[in-house]
Amino acid sequence: MAAEVAPRVSLTGVRKSFGAVRVLDDVSLVVAPGEVVALVGENGAGKSTLIKVLTGFHRADTAVLEVDGRPASVASARDAEALGIRVVHQDRHLAGRLSVAEQLYLGRDEGGRGGLVHRRELVRRAERDLAASVGLHVRGDALVDDLTVAEQQLLQVARAVLTRPRVLVLDEPTASLAAAEAALLFDAVRRLAAEGVAVVYISHYLQEVGDLADRVLVLRNGRTAGEVSLRSAESDDDGGRVAGAERHALLDRVVELMVGHQVAGLGEREQRRPGGEPLLAVDGLTAPGAFTDLSLRVLPGEVVGVTGLIGSGVEALADAVTTGGTARGAGGRVGLGGRRVRSRRSFARAGGAHVPAQRRRDGIVVRATVRENIGLTATGQVSRWGLLLPRRERAVAERWVERTDVRPADPEALAGSLSGGNQQKVVLAKWLARGSRLFVLDQPTAGVDVASREQLYARIEEQVDDGAGVLLITTDLEELVGLADRVLVLHRGALVAELPRAELGVERLLAISSGQRAGRQGQEVPA
Amino acid sequence: MTATTERPAGGAAPAGARPGAERHRKRLRPAQLLAPLSLAAIVVTFGVLSENFLTGSNLQVVLASSALLALAAVAMTVVVRAGGIDLSVGVAVDLGAYGAAALVAAGYVPWVAVVGGLLCALVVGAVNAVLVTVVGIRPFLATLAVWLIGSSAQQLLTGGGAPIYLSRGETPDGFRVLGGGQVLGLDVPVAAALVGALVVAAVLGGTVWGRVLTAAGDQPSATRIAGGAAGSTVASAYLLAALVAGLAGVLLASKSSGFVPFSGQLYVLDAIGAVFIGATLSRTGRTSVVGSLVGVLIFTLLSNGMNLVALSAFWQDLARGLVLLAVLVAAAVLARRAR
Structure with missing residues (x-):
């Protein structure tokens, strides 16, 4: 054996083309046992394709794979699993009607004798396993459908972790997680790395990358743009990783590599002066199981942020507002521009726009073209007497594709074929095309x-400067x-704080939403 | 905290083509050619096997015999596009035929018989619409129940399944012409099927209603959130389908001079097959009127050709099943390879 430990996984010289388009050009991914490598790059840089090559979903044109120094090949997901390569995908592949326990052990032999499963035993074991692996506390017999998006995500991670993988790939695992849940996930990742698992971590959140990764591999346009090591020879803190200003500088370098040029910081914005009659008036809104008696106002020219942890009720807010509290068991009153919702x-008729959290399910029609998606919402602009005006529709679609910079700039592209960021541009574009004045944005930049x-x-701020109102519901505190x-904080189904712009800060918001301040000390996320 | 310095200035994304950009270009996928190629293969095969196949009079026979299936398939297209399936489309055909025949037999003028037949068929659509969109039963199960109930209803209405015969004398010419007359050189049922297909195609492709219907069929929640009236649009799809099927029923009553229970049921499965063969014409597997008509032609030409070469009836369903399977399997294989 060589003196140096062989990489746990070494995938080198990957080339892959789709038709005439080369999407990966001589890219390599090498991860040592116990190492956390962050894979970053803009949408379309080739991250997903690289992972799909690693897991046998795509066949590379050329590639050399070694696992623990031995040549290996993966032609299918099963091969990858046999080698101990596990992926947690960005979109949750869960069977909603299964119970948590069933989902957790799906496809694994968790047998009692003769294929019979001891149900109650399984449920209890699932609860223990979830708590131990990712710190998730949910009932093992709850339906997957009834979990929040974040809980589903953690369940997905737990599923992979429980198979004792040798290589674990996490694709945007925190996109739907609030800070406290993300922290649970990070702990799990660190534990796995300490046990010698090679971790590949794909994320848009560079701060997480800085907190977690030993090394950052940056892809751009299908090539390796560069590598940045976050390990330091001198430092022994935090597992020998760089910290403070040095880390900051390295992450800035990562951003440069990602976009291919130096970036300027976003300047401090002036305090807006919203005024006039409220665009959105929410009074005594109640969503069963989520929050009760919630009231808020959004004025023209104002962005009102709302945040909270899982279980605080934020997940249900957008739906409750946009349906006017008319769901079963709901109550309250929502007024938009003086009209009752x-x-x-x-x-929508009163000028409301809803950018939902589950983009692929609720935001776009994936099998329809970008033009059709825009036309579906901007009906008033593209039809008369119920008849579609094809030329008008095409022109409207082209205009908004250009203004929101959807790529490719092709109104006939299928919406589902676009990257997450571009899909979200389409969602925004369709409401802008309709001329909406009040935007309810639910986790608008997740993934x-x-x-x-x-x-x-930039598009949202233009609208606000023009007198539109925004209700921004997000767990991304930097975004807020x-x-x-101003920002409203939900905790356990009630508004516990309202902070004006001058008092906003990530740490402060985190402290309030996790219940450390505002008189609710030490409360945990409901188990 | 790293704050916002990680974000580049607005619009600063790298210019130039990204990899993958060209993948979105609209281009024909091989799978889209399957149905037209099958149609061509059938034409060539039977053209070689039988000298009577590619003759004007035979093609007229083919068109005439595909007219009612075409209407049933158009009806099915609407419902499948709305995310459902309509197993009761044959019941709508039958009730359309029953209503028209019964009214003619009772001495009503032709237009009353036609309207009456269509209204009978609409009852089927209305029940489906309520079951699917109000009660929330899955389309397959709801229309299965309606199919069973409708079959029984026909027997009860006709005293145990006795056909209604319209003698030449008691049938007004105005009604007979629907099944046996000609307009612009086409049989009336063929012309009616063409008009029906054109209207439905125009409504599906050229109206807001059709756009909402198509979106709701794929993703109801996205459609509702987008501001579309998903529920009422899907409900109206079942009504439209029943209306089109009812038209087929009225034509059938005239063509066959009466009403024979369960004759509409023959169309259900062929219509479903035709619709899904036709869906392979679209790059996203979307059903379309044109595609369904191609599917109908495939089925009808196949049956006609097999009759001409005197293939035993025992083999014919096998052959049709194989053609359907071949197209769908090939489409699935090609879709997998395109990944």
């Missing part, structure tokens, strides 16, 4: 790359600090 349709995110923010004029 009684349904999603009346919300969206840095550049697209910036463009989305950057964008909101």
Whole structure:
């Protein structure tokens, strides 16, 4: 044996083309046992394709794979699993009607004798396993469908962790997680790395990357743009990783590599002066199981942020507002531009726009083209007497594709074929095309790359400067600090704080939403 | 905290083509050619095997015999596009035929018989619409139940399944012409099927209603959130389908001079097959009127050709099943390879 430990996984010289388009050109991914390598790059840089090659979903044109120094090949997901390569995908592949326990052990032999499963035993074991592996506390017999998005995500991670992988790939695992849940996940990742698992971590959140990774591999346009090591020879703290200003500088370098040029910081924004009659008036809104008696106002020219942990009720807010509290068991009153919201349709008619959290399910029609998606919402602009005006529709679609910089700039592209960031641009574009004045944005930049995110923010700010109102519901605290004029914090189904722009800060928001301040000390996320 | 310095300035994304950009270009996938190629293969095969196949009079026979299946398939297209399936489409055909035949037999003028037949068929659509969109039963199960109930209803209405015969004398010419007349050189049922297909195609492709219907069929929640009236649109899809199927029923009553229970049921499975063969014409597997008509032609030409070469009836369903399977399997294989 060589003196040096062989890499746990070494995938080198990967080339892959789709038709005439080369999406990966001589890219290599090498991870040592116990190492955490972050894989970053903008949407379309080739991260997903590289992972799909590693897991046998795509066949590379050329590639050399070695696992623990031995040549290996993967032609299918099963091969990858046999080698101990596990992936947690960004979109949750869960069977909603299974119980948590069933889902957790799905496809694994968790047998009692003769294929019979001891149900109650299984449920208890699932609860223990979830708590131990990712710190998730949910009932083992709850339905997967009834979990929040974040809980589903953690369940997915737990599923992979429980198979004792040798290589674990996490694709945007925190996109839907609030800070406290993400911390649970990080702990799990660190534990796995300490046990010698090679971890590949794909994320748009560079701060997480800085907290977690030993090394950052940056892809750009299908090539390796560069590598940045976050390990330090001198430091022994934090597992020998760089910290403080040095880390900051290295992450800035990562961003440069990602976008291919030096980036300028986002300047401090002036305090807006919203005024006039409220655009959105929410009174005594109640969503069963989520929050009760919630009231808020959004004025023209104002961005009102709302945040909270899982279980605080934030997940249910967008739906409750856009349906006017008319769901079963719900109550309250929602007024938009002086008109009462009684349904999603009346919300849209009154000038409301809803950018939902589950983009692929609720935001776009994936099998329809970008043009059709825009036309579906901007009906008033593209039809007369119920008849579609094809030329008008095409022109409207082209205009908004250009203004929101959807790529490719092709209105006939299928919406589902676009990257996450570009899908979100389409979602925003369709409401902009309709001329909406009040935007309810639910986790608008989850899984969206840095550049697209910036463009989305710019479009939103234009609207706000023009007198539109925004209700920004997000667990991304930096996004809130950057964008909101004031922020409401939900905790356990009630508003516990309202902070004006001057008092906003990530740490402060985190402290309040986790219940450390505002008189609710030491409360945990409901188990 | 790293704050916002990680974000580049607005619009600063790298210019130039990204890898993958060209993948989105609209281009024909091989799978989209399957149905047209099958159609061509059938034409060539039977053209070689039988000298009577590619003759004007035979093609007229083919068109005439595909008209009612075409209408049933158009009806099915609408419902499948709305995310459902309609097993009761044959019941709508039958009730359309029953209503028209019964009214003619009772001495009503032709237009009353036609309208009456269509209204009978609409009852089927209305029940389906309520079951699927209000009660929330899955389309397959809801329309299965309606199919069973409708079959029984026909027997009860006709005293145990006795056909209604319309003698030449008691049938007004105005009603007979629907099944046996000609307009612009086409049989009336063929012309009616063409008009029906054109209207439905235009409504599906050229109206907001059709856009909402298509979106709701794929993703109801996204459609509702987008501001579309998903529920009422899907409900109206079942009504439209029943109306089109009812038209087929009225034509059938005239063509066959009466009403024979369960004759509409023959169309259900062929219509489903035709619709899904036709869906392979679209790059996203979306059903379309044109595609369904291609599917109908495949089935009808196949049956006609097999009759001409005197293939035993025992083999014919096998052959049709194989053609359907071949197209769908090939489409699935090609879709997998395109990944």
